[in-house]
Amino acid sequence: xSDTTLTTWPLIFNYRCPVLGNGFMALVSFKGRVLAEQEAxxxxxxxxxxxxxxxxxxxxxxxxxxxxRCVSDVLFDIAADVESFGAFAHAVEAFFRETDQAAGxxxxxxxxxxxxxxxxxxxxxxxxxxxxxEAQFEVIEMQVPAQARPEQNYQPMAALAA
Amino acid sequence: MSQHSQLALELVYEMLEHCAPGSTWxxxxxxxxxxxxxxxxxxxxxxxxxxxxxxxxxxxxxRSLVRDxxxxxxxxxxxxxxxx
Numbered sequence: 001x002s003d004t005t006l007t008t009w010p011l012i013f014n015y016r017c018p019v020l021g022n023g024f025m026a027l028v029s030f031k032g033r034v035l036a037e038q039e040a041x042x043x044x045x046x047x048x049x050x051x052x053x054x055x056x057x058x059x060x061x062x063x064x065x066x067x068x069r070c071v072s073d074v075l076f077d078i079a080a081d082v083e084s085f086g087a088f089a090h091a092v093e094a095f096f097r098e099t100d101q102a103a104g105x106x107x108x109x110x111x112x113x114x115x116x117x118x119x120x121x122x123x124x125x126x127x128x129x130x131x132x133x134e135a136q137f138e139v140i141e142m143q144v145p146a147q148a149r150p151e152q153n154y155q156p157m158a159a160l161a162a
Numbered sequence: 163m164s165q166h167s168q169l170a171l172e173l174v175y176e177m178l179e180h181c182a183p184g185s186t187w188x189x190x191x192x193x194x195x196x197x198x199x200x201x202x203x204x205x206x207x208x209x210x211x212x213x214x215x216x217x218x219x220x221x222x223x224x225r226s227l228v229r230d231x232x233x234x235x236x237x238x239x240x241x242x243x244x245x246x
Contacts, residue, residue: 006165006245037165037222039164039165041164041166042164042166044165044222044225046222046225046226046229046230051201051230052202052204052205053204054205054222054226055205056165056166056220056222070193070204070205070207074192074204076191076192077191077195077204080191081190095202095204098201098202100229100230101232102229102232102246103229103230
């Protein structure tokens with residue numbers, strides 16, 4: 001059995017999702033690193049921060065959708081396991097901090113290549129984000145509807161990390 | 163092997179038994195979680211139509227799982243030959 005040729009890409013994944021738990025409602029947001037591995041006819045995305053999640057598809061948009069679904073599923077499973085917002089926030093932070101070191105090393109190597117070659121996200125149909133790409137993470141308890149804002153709504157989005 | 167190739171789950175169980183002894187496999191409501199080495203891979207889908215048991219898994223998930231749990235890739239390749 002031989003592998004198909006894979007091209008790796010460093011992505012930034014912006015994610016936000018409301019999560020209903022046992023007596024609480026939370027809004028989870030993060031900006032994480034994702035390793036993309038592209039082959040003929042498909043793309044596979046593996047989380048670096050958070051690690052332990054992945055999703056694939058025939059192209060970047062479908063793979064991004066699958067990864068977002070995977071992350072949401074994990075958050076829903078965490079919510080089902082805990083009885084309070086505090087426990088949920090603690091468990092989600094542990095999930096987010098669990099870095100996939102091997103995927104992270106490949107991500108860093110891919111970013112070095114992208115920067116050296118001056119590649120932009122246009123080649124992949126993605127936006128390009130420049131910068132240090134520090135991982136960011138936030139869990140907010142939504143206590144009253146008055147806290148909600150329409151700008152808190154957005155679909156998960158991936159961009160090339162340059 | 164394509165990342166979307168379907169692998170028999172029995173192969174993965176065999177690989178884990180030898181390369182990640184003591185690993186556990188827990189079925190949650192939405193995903194299956196595999197724990198080993200103080201780490202958790204939470205991404206294994208339940209299967210078509212939410213079935214609690216599935217007989218195959220995408221090769222991409224196996225690659226991600228091996229990396230994330232820090233399983234020796236040479237050991238994993240003995241059971242499921244692909245680059246990790």
